[in-house]
Amino acid sequence: xxxxxxxxxxxxxxxxxxxxxxxxxxxxxxxxxxxxxxxxxxxxxxxxxxxxxxxxxxxxxxxxxxxxxxxxxxxxxxxxxxxxxxxxxxxxxxxxxxxxxxxxxxxxxxxxxxxxxxxxxxxxxxxxxxxxxxxxxxxxxxxxxxxxxxxxxxxxxxxxxxxxxxxxxxxxxxxxxxxxxxxxxxxxxxxxxxxxxxxxxxxxxxxxxxxxxxxxxxxxxxxxxxxxxxxxxxxxxxxxxxxxxxxxxxxxxxxxxxxxxxxxxxxxxxxxxxxxxxxxxxxxxxxxxxxxxxxxxxxxxxxxxxxxxxxxxxxxxxxxxxxxxxxxxxxxxxxxxxxxxxxxxxxxxxxxxxxxxxxxxxxxxxxxxxxxxxxxxxxxxxxxxxxxxxxxxxxxxxxxxxxxxxxxxxxxxxxxxxxxxxxxxxxxxx
Amino acid sequence: xxxxxxxxxxxxxxxxxxxxxxxxxxxxxxxxxxxxxxxxxxxxxxxxxxxxxxxxxxxxxxxxxxxxxxxxxxxxxxxxxxxxxxxxxxxxxxxxxxxxxxxxxxxxxxxxxxxxxxxxxxxxxxxxxxxxxxxxxxxxxxxxxxxxxxxxxxxxxxxxxxxxxxxxxx
Numbered sequence: 001x002x003x004x005x006x007x008x009x010x011x012x013x014x015x016x017x018x019x020x021x022x023x024x025x026x027x028x029x030x031x032x033x034x035x036x037x038x039x040x041x042x043x044x045x046x047x048x049x050x051x052x053x054x055x056x057x058x059x060x061x062x063x064x065x066x067x068x069x070x071x072x073x074x075x076x077x078x079x080x081x082x083x084x085x086x087x088x089x090x091x092x093x094x095x096x097x098x099x100x101x102x103x104x105x106x107x108x109x110x111x112x113x114x115x116x117x118x119x120x121x122x123x124x125x126x127x128x129x130x131x132x133x134x135x136x137x138x139x140x141x142x143x144x145x146x147x148x149x150x151x152x153x154x155x156x157x158x159x160x161x162x163x164x165x166x167x168x169x170x171x172x173x174x175x176x177x178x179x180x181x182x183x184x185x186x187x188x189x190x191x192x193x194x195x196x197x198x199x200x201x202x203x204x205x206x207x208x209x210x211x212x213x214x215x216x217x218x219x220x221x222x223x224x225x226x227x228x229x230x231x232x233x234x235x236x237x238x239x240x241x242x243x244x245x246x247x248x249x250x251x252x253x254x255x256x257x258x259x260x261x262x263x264x265x266x267x268x269x270x271x272x273x274x275x276x277x278x279x280x281x282x283x284x285x286x287x288x289x290x291x292x293x294x295x296x297x298x299x300x301x302x303x304x305x306x307x308x309x310x311x312x313x314x315x316x317x318x319x320x321x322x323x324x325x326x327x328x329x330x331x332x333x334x335x336x337x338x339x340x341x342x343x344x345x346x347x348x349x350x351x352x353x354x355x356x357x358x359x360x361x362x363x364x365x366x367x368x369x370x371x372x373x374x375x376x377x378x379x380x381x382x383x384x385x386x387x388x389x390x391x392x393x394x395x396x397x398x399x400x401x402x403x404x405x406x407x408x409x410x411x412x413x414x415x416x417x418x419x420x421x422x423x424x425x426x427x428x429x430x
Numbered sequence: 431x432x433x434x435x436x437x438x439x440x441x442x443x444x445x446x447x448x449x450x451x452x453x454x455x456x457x458x459x460x461x462x463x464x465x466x467x468x469x470x471x472x473x474x475x476x477x478x479x480x481x482x483x484x485x486x487x488x489x490x491x492x493x494x495x496x497x498x499x500x501x502x503x504x505x506x507x508x509x510x511x512x513x514x515x516x517x518x519x520x521x522x523x524x525x526x527x528x529x530x531x532x533x534x535x536x537x538x539x540x541x542x543x544x545x546x547x548x549x550x551x552x553x554x555x556x557x558x559x560x561x562x563x564x565x566x567x568x569x570x571x572x573x574x575x576x577x578x579x580x581x582x583x584x585x586x587x588x589x590x591x592x593x594x595x596x597x598x599x600x
Contacts, residue, residue, distance in 0.1 A: 014526065015505050015507075016505075016507050016508060017508075017519060017522065017523060017526075018504050018505070018506065018507075018508060018519070018520075018523055019504075019523050019526050019527070020502035020503055020504050020527070021502075021503045021504070021505065022493070022502060022503065023502070023526065023527055023530040026530055026533065026534070027526060027529065027530055027533075030533055040533070040536070040537050041537055041540060041541065042537075043533055043534065043537045044534065044537035044538045044540065044541040044564055045537075045541060047534070047564060048486070048541065048561060048563075048564055051485070051486045051489055051490075052482055052483075052486060052560075053482065054478055054481070054482050056485065057456065057460065057481065057482065057485050060453060060457075060485070060488070061457070061460075064453070064457075234468065235464055235468070238460070239460060239463075239464050242457055242460040242461055242464065243461075243464065245457060246457070246461055265447075265450060268450035268451075268453050268454055269446050269447070269449070269450040271450075271453060272446070272449040272450050272452075272453050272488055272489075272491075272492040272495075273446070273449075273492055273495055273496060273499070273501065275489070275492070276449070276488070276489045276490075276491075276492025276493045276495070276496060277492075277493070277496055277501065277502055277503050278503065279489045279493075280489060280490070280493040280496075280502070281503060283489070329505050329507070330503075330505060331503055373505060373506045373507060374505055374506075
């Protein structure tokens with residue numbers, strides 16, 4: 001049996017036994033290292049090498065930014081703003097849920113922080129207003145997926161760092177598709193509201209609108225700073241994440257005084273515990289990925305996939321299918337690190353755009369956030385909504401189909417993704 | 431045994447606080463870096479290596495905390511049942527986690543030892559405080575894994591906490 005096959009089989013075997021992903025990656029690698037007689041020193045070397053990267057610091061920063069927005073009740077301000085913007089549409093609260101997630105996505109790079117923050121406010125509000133619990137939880141989970149598609153995005157940072165692709169261009173590529181998803185979800189919410197006879201909220205008066213805008217203005221500068229800074233090249237994505245954190249700290253402790261300094265140690269500890277899980281898996285994935293490259297897996301996959309490796313659209317459909325399966329079972333961050341060499345090989349042989357490919361990978365992995373058994377946003381939303389995941393599935397499937405349709409649209413019409421990057425930073429598109 | 435458990439509880443606290451402190455400090459270091467470059471226009475050289483190193487420390491210490499809390503990312507394909515087989519399976523998983531920690535400790539110590547007379551590429555700092563993060567975090571991981579083996583997983587809990595309880599960065 002080829003070492004590559006043994007590597008994958010032992011990995012999946014361990015994962016099925018419920019060994020943590022990071023541990024499975026290292027243990028299956030260690031097994032193959034022992035089998036073929038390589039040096040075990042590889043383990044520490046590659047784990048250290050994998051973490052020793054400045055770009056990865058963006059993960060804690062964009063996560064911490066999301067946590068801070070929630071602790072400082074900034075999410076409430078965004079809800080108020082969204083209320084004034086779309087509350088008057090039929091099924092008002094559902095639209096507010098989607099719009100708040102869109103804005104939140106522009107401030108934090110994390111979908112789960114989005115579910116936690118927006119869900120805590122919107123799920124009780126929607127249930128109280130008479131929305132079906134299943135629909136409420138589904139909307140909350142599905143709209144959070146925009147967190148990693150609308151810039152900034154932790155997954156795009158990882159993809160850019162692992163694949164040597166411009167993170168700024170990836171961010172730009174995500175903007176239009178992310179908004180398309182938001183609009184698509186709002187269209188379905190409208191249809192649902194008409195079907196179930198859900199009313200609109202009261203239309204905000206001009207003065208109410210003005211007040212909501214004023215309350216939300218300072219937080220809204222966060223996405224402006226992040227995107228502006230990265231696009232002008234003034235600072236890197238990692239630094240933008242830091243600035244988002246520092247600015248949010250300044251807002252919630254200095255200006256709004258909506259959180260207490262005492263809560264800071266808890267926020268920091270919680271953030272570390274959350275980001276150390278996927279990042280330990282990144283360290284493990286480096287060992288695994290090193291072995292894959294050593295045994296020349298990318299070339300073999302490209303060879304095996306025959307005609308798929310020659311045509312950009314076919315290659316993207318193939319990558320999309322593979323990452324749908326991966327996203328269902330594992331975290332997006334290690335999935336990208338492990339399979340990056342294979343994706344790059346397919347990009348090379350098929351001539352697909354690396355930015356277009358990166359966006360498709362990130363979107364497909366975002367889809368995995370709402371599918372069991374490893375759909376983190378769905379899990380979190382159903383915990384907040386106090387409902388079993390199996391009951392939500394009926395509604396989630398609709399959002400899933402909608403999302404998948406948009407991914408396919410983007411695969412077949414690359415311009416949707418590439419229009420903005422081409423316009424602003426043409427030097428990075430091909 | 432009780433003393434060992436109490437020691438581990440304290441160790442978990444220390445790891446958590448140290449990891450959070452690392453996060454706090456590297457955030458400030460990156461802020462200083464950007465401030466000096468953008469506002470004062472005097473780029474500094476030292477921040478990048480130090481901040482990345484603190485980040486590595488924070489990830490590994492945080493991972494040690496997750497080992498004791500049993501909150502590492504697990505894929506729940508097999509449903510967890512209150513059966514004997516399930517109990518044996520959990521024992522096996524805990525044993526494998528211990529082997530993982532020992533592997534990291536062993537190769538980490540070797541790497542740190544080999545790096546004792548090496549220096550960082552940019553600033554020429556001694557390399558070992560950077561490399562020692564891996565074995566240093568592996569020690570609590572080993573202790574916590576042994577504790578989990580001795581205690582046996584608490585009844586009703588699966589091989590790991592459900593992913594939703596702790597969440598993920600993405």
